[in-house]
Amino acid sequence: MKETSPSRLALYNALLVVAVFTVLWGAVGYLFTPLNIVAMLVLDLLLFALIFVSFQYTLQRFIYRKIKLIYKTIYNLKRKKGDKDERRYFYNKTIDSVNQEVQEWGESRKLEIEQLKKNEHYRREFLGNIYHELKTPIFNIQGYVLTLLDGGLDDPAINHDYLLRTSKNINRMIAIVEDLETISNLETSQIALNFSAFDIVELAAEVFDFLEIKARKRKRELVFEKTYDKPIHVYADIKWIRQVLVNLVENTIKYGSGKAGITRVSFFDLDENILIEMTDDGPGIAPEEIPRIFERFYRTQSARLREKSGTGLGLAIVKHIIEAHDQTINVRSRLDVGTTFAFTRKKADKNS
Ligand SMILES: Nc1ncnc2c1ncn2[C@@H]1O[C@H](COP(=O)(O)OP(=O)(O)OP(=O)(O)O)[C@@H](O)[C@H]1O
Ligand SMILES: [Mg+2]
Incomplete structure (x- = not known):
């Protein structure tokens, strides 16, 4: 039942008491003395006014004012800067609506706290991961340098080799730090995208050329699904889309190894957009791991067992880049069959 306001509650009560009084008075009058209608009406009216005023006063003073105080406190907590002060509308609200408002406010606070806890957990995990990833190359470098200082520098059997290994470890650290910088810049939107129209087929061919040697080493073939003899122009930031393609192709090379596999790129015309798909016939990803990659x-x-090189930042960067282009990246995968990554990009002629 919908809750009534204090005035209405007072009205109902006054009417009830007056009705009961009138019936009783009438019965008594019927038995003992003749009815005086005018006197009864005046009495009813007086009684009604008295009960109405006293009832309403009690409600306002002892119940509503106290609730209003609680409401005021909560209202002040929930009111954002610049919001209109609507406390004076309190008397127009029923207790039910106030209750609902407070419940909604409590619910949103609960969600906020949960989100903050999640962020805190994420931050701690993130710091732990950075430490873990940088620790290995730093300790490796320390080992090589100490050995070289302890006389290894004069030993032609190891000096060149250890310097080479030191250099490799430094390059690994640089790659991690650069990836972290890219993610941080993308997350804080510090990168202004440079949109232009370009041929995505040509870009993919260029990425294939760039990764050709790596792919051959791992016995991977990089091919187009079919011959695309006409250019397909999309509108995007070419530098970042190139990075997306490189990261996706590199993953197919790394995680498809062991199989004499093929990485295929295909393009589909979706009216306003071009759908770009990258498919491999690698080991696939378990369904429960897909949301986390x-x-x-x-x-x-x-992947950890199979492939040593890898930090787990490549796909995070891909996701950020695609989202900065207002699109989403999707993945379908079946264990022992393969994986497909797909994203869309606006056709160039719709924008330029
Ligand atoms: N094509 C794929 N097939 C199977 N698993 C994949 C594929 N692509 C990505 N994965 C899984 O997703 C994880 C995350 O990929 P991501 O590119 O972010 O990291 P990485 O390749 O391990 O390291 P990085 O890209 O930073 O060098 C991989 O470690 C792997 O487990
Ligand atoms: Mg990767």
Whole structure:
């Protein structure tokens, strides 16, 4: 039942008491003395006014004012800067609506706290991951340098080799720090995208050329799904889309190894957009791991065992870049069959 305001509650009560009084008075009058209608009406009116005023006063003073105080406190907590002060509308509200408002406010606070806790957990995990990833190359470098200082520098059997290993470890650290910088810049929107129209087929061919040697080493073939003899112009930031393609192709090379596999790129015309798909016939990703692969530093269990090189930042960067282009990246995968990453980009002629 919908809650009534204090005035209405007082009105109902006054009417009830007056009705009961009138019936009783009438009965008594019927038995003992003749009815005086005018006197009864005046009495009813007086009684009604008295009960109405006293009832309303009691409600306002002892119940509503106290609730209003609580409401005021909560209202002040929930009111954002610049919001209109609507406390004076309190008397127009029923207790039910105030209750609902307070409940909604409590619910939103609960969600906020949960989100803050999640962020805090994420931050701690993130710091732990950075430490873990940088620790290995730093300790390796320390080991090589100490050995070289302890006389290794004069030993032609190791000096060149240890310097080379030191340099490799430094390059690994640089790669991690650069990836972190890219993510941080993308997250804080410090990167202004440079949109232009370009041929995505040509860009993919260029990425294939760039990764050709790496792919051949791992016995991977990089191909187009079919012959695209006409250019397909999309509108995007070419530098960042190139990075997306490189990261996706590199993953197919790394995680498809062991199989004499093929990485295929295909383009589909979706009226306003071009759908770009990258498919491999690698080991695939377990369904429960799919939602996590775009997290920073996340690597699947099998990837950790199979592939040493890798930090788990590549797909986090891909996701940020695609989202900065107002699109989403999707993945379909079946274990032992393969994986497809797909994203869309606006056709160039719709914008330029
Ligand atoms: N094509 C793929 N097939 C199977 N697993 C994949 C594929 N692509 C990504 N993954 C899984 O997703 C994880 C995250 O990929 P991501 O590119 O972010 O990290 P990485 O390749 O391990 O390291 P980085 O890209 O930073 O060098 C990988 O470690 C791997 O477990
Ligand atoms: Mg990667």
